[in-house]
Amino acid sequence: MAKTKQSNSTKPKQEKKSLNLKASKRTKIIFGSFLMLFAIGLFISFLSYFFNWQADQSMMGNVMDRSEQANNWLNKFGAYVSHVLIYKGFGIAVISFPAMLFITGIYLFLNLKLFKLRSLWFWGSYIVLWLSLTLGFFAASNPIMGGVVGYEINDFLQDYIGKLGVILLLVFMLIIYLVSRLNITPDALSKSFSNHKQSVKDEVSEMKFEPKTNSEETKVDEEIEVATSDDSVPTVHKHQDNDVQLENSFSEKSSKVEPASAKEKIVIKSEDEDDVEMEVETVEDEEESDHLSKKLVEDFGEFDPTLELANYQFPSIELLKDYNSGRGITIDQKELEQNKNKIVDTLKNYKIEIAQIKATVGPTVTLYEIVPEAGIRISKIKNLEDDIALSLSALGIRIIAPIPGKGTIGIEVPNQNPSIVPMRSVVASNKFQNAEMELPIAMGKTISNETFTVDLAKMPHLLMAGATGQGKSVGLNVILTSLLYQKHPAEVKFVLVDPKKVELTLFNKIERHYLAKLPDTEEAIITDNTKVINTLNSLCIEMDNRYDLLKDAMVRNIKEYNVKFKSRKLNPENGHKFLPYIVLVVDEFADLIMTAGKEVEMPIARLAQLARAIGIHLIIATQRPSVNVITGMIKANFPARMAFRVTSKIDSRTILDAGGADQLIGRGDMLFTQGNDLIRLQCAFVDTPEVERITDFIGSQKAYADAHLLPEYSGEESGIGVDNDIEDRDKLFRDAAEVIITAQQGSASLLQRKLKLGYNRAGRIIDQLEAAGIVGPFEGSKARQVLVPDFIALEELLKNEQNS
Numbered sequence: 135m136a137k138t139k140q141s142n143s144t145k146p147k148q149e150k151k152s153l154n155l156k157a158s159k160r161t162k163i164i165f166g167s168f169l170m171l172f173a174i175g176l177f178i179s180f181l182s183y184f185f186n187w188q189a190d191q192s193m194m195g196n197v198m199d200r201s202e203q204a205n206n207w208l209n210k211f212g213a214y215v216s217h218v219l220i221y222k223g224f225g226i227a228v229i230s231f232p233a234m235l236f237i238t239g240i241y242l243f244l245n246l247k248l249f250k251l252r253s254l255w256f257w258g259s260y261i262v263l264w265l266s267l268t269l270g271f272f273a274a275s276n277p278i279m280g281g282v283v284g285y286e287i288n289d290f291l292q293d294y295i296g297k298l299g300v301i302l303l304l305v306f307m308l309i310i311y312l313v314s315r316l317n318i319t320p321d322a323l324s325k326s327f328s329n330h331k332q333s334v335k336d337e338v339s340e341m342k343f344e345p346k347t348n349s350e351e352t353k354v355d356e357e358i359e360v361a362t363s364d365d366s367v368p369t370v371h372k373h374q375d376n377d378v379q380l381e382n383s384f385s386e387k388s389s390k391v392e393p394a395s396a397k398e399k400i401v402i403k404s405e406d407e408d409d410v411e412m413e414v415e416t417v418e419d420e421e422e423s424d425h426l427s428k429k430l431v432e433d434f435g436e437f438d439p440t441l442e443l444a445n446y447q448f449p450s451i452e453l454l455k456d457y458n459s460g461r462g463i464t465i466d467q468k469e470l471e472q473n474k475n476k477i478v479d480t481l482k483n484y485k486i487e488i489a490q491i492k493a494t495v496g497p498t499v500t501l502y503e504i505v506p507e508a509g510i511r512i513s514k515i516k517n518l519e520d521d522i523a524l525s526l527s528a529l530g531i532r533i534i535a536p537i538p539g540k541g542t543i544g545i546e547v548p549n550q551n552p553s554i555v556p557m558r559s560v561v562a563s564n565k566f567q568n569a570e571m572e573l574p575i576a577m578g579k580t581i582s583n584e585t586f587t588v589d590l591a592k593m594p595h596l597l598m599a600g601a602t603g604q605g606k607s608v609g610l611n612v613i614l615t616s617l618l619y620q621k622h623p624a625e626v627k628f629v630l631v632d633p634k635k636v637e638l639t640l641f642n643k644i645e646r647h648y649l650a651k652l653p654d655t656e657e658a659i660i661t662d663n664t665k666v667i668n669t670l671n672s673l674c675i676e677m678d679n680r681y682d683l684l685k686d687a688m689v690r691n692i693k694e695y696n697v698k699f700k701s702r703k704l705n706p707e708n709g710h711k712f713l714p715y716i717v718l719v720v721d722e723f724a725d726l727i728m729t730a731g732k733e734v735e736m737p738i739a740r741l742a743q744l745a746r747a748i749g750i751h752l753i754i755a756t757q758r759p760s761v762n763v764i765t766g767m768i769k770a771n772f773p774a775r776m777a778f779r780v781t782s783k784i785d786s787r788t789i790l791d792a793g794g795a796d797q798l799i800g801r802g803d804m805l806f807t808q809g810n811d812l813i814r815l816q817c818a819f820v821d822t823p824e825v826e827r828i829t830d831f832i833g834s835q836k837a838y839a840d841a842h843l844l845p846e847y848s849g850e851e852s853g854i855g856v857d858n859d860i861e862d863r864d865k866l867f868r869d870a871a872e873v874i875i876t877a878q879q880g881s882a883s884l885l886q887r888k889l890k891l892g893y894n895r896a897g898r899i900i901d902q903l904e905a906a907g908i909v910g911p912f913e914g915s916k917a918r919q920v921l922v923p924d925f926i927a928l929e930e931l932l933k934n935e936q937n938s
C-alpha cells in the first residue's frame with residue numbers, strides 16, 4: 135500500500151511555507167558546511183597543539199595582544215581553543231570532537247535526519263569522559279593526556295574511593311560501553327567464535343577437497359571409423375579423457391537479492407515562474423520491511439536453514455564402493471571388429487551399402503552409427519532389426535533410425551562383458567559435483583560414457599517402470615543417495631512409501647534427518663497402503679499451505695520464496711518459514727492402486743498437477759506399467775519417465791509412449807525421457823551395504839528432535855459411524871463448538887491449538903460436532919463448513935437435542 139503525502143493548500147500560504155522550507159534547507163547547508171570546515175580547523179589545531187603546546191603555553195595570558203604570535207597552525211585561535219579543550223579540558227580524548235562535528239555537518243549538509251546523531255554524541259562524549267579519566271589516572275604526570283578535567287575528577291574520586299575503586303569504576307564504565315554501544319555480550323562472542331570456527335573448518339575442508347587430477351574415473355571413448363564397406367581394416371582413433379574427479383565439497387551456496395528501492399520522489403514544477411514547486415513523496419510499505427530486512431541481515435547475517443545442524447557432515451565418497459577400481463570400460467577390439475563385420479554383411483545381404491560406420495563404446499552397449507549410401511530408405515534398415523539381431527545372435531539390439539539431430543542410423547549392440555557404473559564414479563564426477571541444480575541426481579552414464587545428471591526439480595515428477603529384477607530398486611537408491619550427497623537435511627525431506635516393506639527400510643536410520651511423516655505416527659516409512667491415503671492428503675494440505683505462503687510473499691516458486699526468506703524479508707511471525715523440498719517416493723505403485731484405487735489416484739494427480747512450484751516432487755515406481763495402473767491422468771502429469779527392461783512392447787508403450795524398453799538387457803540398462811528424446815543410460819549401481827554405510831554415517835550424527843512433521847489430516851471416514859450420543863460427548867464439546875463457531879472454520883487443528891488438545895481427541899470432537907450437525911462433512915484439504923452461524927443458534931440446537 136502506498137502512502138501519498140501531498141500539500142495542496144492555497145497559493146500564498148504555499149509560497150510562504152515553501153520559502154520557509156527553502157530557507158531552512160539553505161541554512162542547513164550553510165551551517166553544515168560551516169561545521170565541517172570548523173571541524174577540520176579544530177582537528178588541525180589539535181594536531182598542531184601536540185607539537186607546540188609547550189611553546190604556546192606562555193602566551194595564553196595575553197591572547198588579545200595583537201603583537202603576540204602563536205606557533206599553532208591556526209595561530210592564537212588554534213592555540214587557545216586547544217588549550218581550553220585539551221589542557222584545561224579532557225586531554226587528548228577530545229580529538230574525537232572534530233570527528234563528531236564533521237559527521238553532524240554532513241548530516242546537515244545532506245538534510246538527513248538529525249535524531250540519528252543522538253547516540254553518536256551521547257556515546258562519543260561518554261568515551262571522551264572515560265578516556266580522560268583513564269588517562270588522567272594512568273598518565274597523571276603528562277597534563278595533556280587526561281587534561282585538567284580528567285586529573286581533577288580522578289583526584290576527587292580517589293579521595294573517596296581510593297585508587298582501586300577508581301580502577302573498578304573505569305572497568306565498569308567500559309563494560310557499559312561495550313555492552314550497550316558495541317553489543318558485545320558473552321552470547322555474541324561465543325556465536326562469532328563458533329562462526330569463525332565454522333568458516334575455518336569450511337576453508338580447511340575446501341582445501342582438502344581440491345580436485346585430484348589422477349582420477350579414479352577414467353573415461354574411455356573409443357571410435358572406429360570405416361571409410362567404405364570394402365575397406366576391411368578399420369582405422370582406430372582412440373582418445374582417452376581423464377575426467378577430473380572431485381571429492382565432496384558441499385559448500386553452501388547463498389544467494390543475495392538486491393532489494394529494489396520503494397521510495398519515489400517526484401518534483402512537480404509549475405508553469406508559472408512565481409509558483410512554488412511541490413515535492414510529492416510516495417513511500418511504499420515495502421520500504422519499511424526492506425530497511426528492516428537489511429538491518430536484520432546486517433545484524434544477524436542471512437538466515438541459515440542449516441544452522442540447527444550446523445555441524446552436519448555430508449557422507450564421504452569413501453563410503454561408496456569402487457567396483458571397477460580404476461579400470462573403466464574394457465574394450466574388446468575383436469568383438470568390435472566382429473560386430474562391425476556382421477552388421478555390414480547383414481546389410482549387404484539386403485543390398486544396403488554403407489558409406490561409413492563408427493562405434494561408440496558405452497558401459498553396457500556399443501552404438502554403431504552407420505551412414506548408408508545415398509538413396510537407401512531408412513525404413514528399410516529399421517525393418518531389419520530382427521535380422522541384425524539374429525546375425526549378431528544378441529539380445530537387446532535397438533535400431534534408432536535416424537539418430538535425432540545427427541542424420542545417421544544407430545544400432546545399439548550389447549557388450550559381451552558389460553561393465554558396472556559404480557555410484558562412486560558418478561558422485562565423484564565433475565558434472566555432479568558442480569551441478570547447479572536444485573535437486574541434482576546422478577543417474578548413471580550415457581552410451582558415450584558420459585555421466586548423466588538431471589534435476590529432479592525440473593522434471594518435476596518421475597515415473598519409473600521395469601519388470602521385476604531389472605534395477606528399479608537400485609535406481610531409487612541411486613536417486614535418494616544422490617540427494618543425500620548434495621542436500622543438507624534442512625533442504626530436502628523424503629516421504630517414503632514402501633509396500634514391499636523391505637526395499638527402503640534402510641532409510642529408517644535417517645528418519646530424524648531426512649524423513650517426513652504425519653504427526654502421531656510411529657514409523658516414518660509407510661508400509662501400510664491405507665495410511666498412504668492420509669499421507670497423500672496431508673501432502674495436499676501442505677501444498678495448499680505452501681501456496682498460501684507463496685502468495686503472501688508475492689513470489690512464484692519455492693526457490694524465490696526461500697531466497698526471500700533467507701534475506702529476512704518474510705516475517706516468521708506471519709507463519710513464514712524456510713521450506714524444504716519434499717520428495718515423495720512410492721516404490722510399488724501398482725500395489726497401491728490395486729488396494730486403494732481412486733482414493734490415491736486423485737491426490738497423486740492433484741499433487742502432480744500443482745506441486746511443482748512449491749517444491750513437492752513425486753517419484754513413482756511400478757513393476758506393472760499397465761494402463762489401469764498408469765492411467766491417462768497420471769501419465770499426463772509425469773513428463774519424465776524412466777524405463778528399465780519390461781516384458782512386452784505394450785508395457786514399453788505405456789511407460790514411454792514408444793517401444794524400446796522391451797529390448798533392453800536388464801541390470802540397470804534403461805531408457806530415460808523428459809518429454810522429448812529417449813536417452814539410453816546405464817543406471818549407476820549402489821548396493822545395499824553401501825546405502826547402509828551412508829545411512830549409518832548420517833544416522834550417527836546429531837539429528838532434529840523428530841522427523842519433519844507434515845500437516846495433520848483427519849481421515850475421510852471420520853464422522854461416519856459416530857453416533858450422536860449426548861452422554862458420550864467429550865467434556866470440551868461445548869467449548870469446541872464455540873471455538874469453531876467463532877472462527878467459522880471447522881478444523882481439528884484449530885481445536886488443537888485453541889484448546890490445547892492432542893490430535894486424536896481433536897479429531898474425535900470434530901466427528902461429534904459433525905454428528906451433531908454443527909460442522910459439515912469432510913471436504914478433503916479444505917476446512918469443514920460450519921453449519922451454525924452464532925451462539926444463539928448453537929444454544930437452540932443443543933436445547934432441541936435435549937428435548938428430543
Ligand SMILES: Nc1ncnc2c1ncn2[C@@H]1O[C@H](COP(=O)(O)OP(=O)(O)OP(=O)(O)O)[C@@H](O)[C@H]1O
Nearest residue numbers: 554601602603604605606607608801802817818819
Ligand atoms: N545399475 C545396475 N548395474 C548393475 N547391476 C544392477 C543394476 N541395477 C540392478 N542390478 C542387478 O539387478 C538386481 C536386481 O535389481 P533390483 O533389486 O533393483 O531390481 P528391481 O527391479 O527392484 O526388482 P524388484 O521389482 O523385484 O524389487 C540387483 O541385485 C543387481 O544385481
